[in-house]
Amino acid sequence: MFWKRKKKRIPEFRCTECGEMHSEWPALAFNSPANYNSLSDKRKEEIGKLDTDFCEIHYADQIDRFIRVTLTQKVNGFCETLEYGLWVSLSEKSYLDYKENYNNQNHETGYFGWLCSNIAEYGDTSSIPCDVITKTGNSRPEIFPHQDFDHPFVKDYYGGISKKEAVKRIDAMLKNVG
Template structure:
């Protein structure tokens, strides 16, 4: 993606996913958790269930569970926020609760999870 600063302090960027130019700030996202990224292609095919919001890695003796969440960072001197789509690991109980309430707008709770997103080298 690229940024182009205009005189009126708005920015444009070309999305690497759709190829279109957008004027609103992009959400910076990770397509998968780092634990997935570290797997071989064969392991990804054999062990993983992955979609845009959920990831399960089925090892022989355990299942690792991840969800994509949004971290919102307020930016000084602007009316826009910067959003990050990050992955966190959750326990089996928390993962099941999160997944079963994913589309429930009235469900409010908190979960403990470990951050599992890293930049590519």
């Protein structure tokens, strides 16, 4: 098991990247959008372009564009939050504006995007409409799902989840990474 249980403390985990023990919760991060994941390795090489913050899929008739974002999930009755590293698709205009201002420390704006990461606990979470808000200081943009969209993920985002559920999700992620 990855976690050392301690009384009244956040459990520790061994990071698969650096091998060190950490006491803060890790972010639940997705390395690429679901649209890219669904491509075969051959198609990824032929039509995909992926780095740590941007992804493009060049089809014959269109280009799909994605950026990496964050989402902060409230954990009810607990001071820690659960952080996600997700992907959203943006329109060509929004994507190009974000990319052009990527290194601009003072760039603050908002875009409309569609969630493009499937969060296992909710089944299909792709295509949830979101507001994408950039931040100064070159932090990744944060997303806010549209509250009127009827989906369990959106309900939990606004209502919060239990600490037990948050720990379960982190445990599952750590087991799948290592």
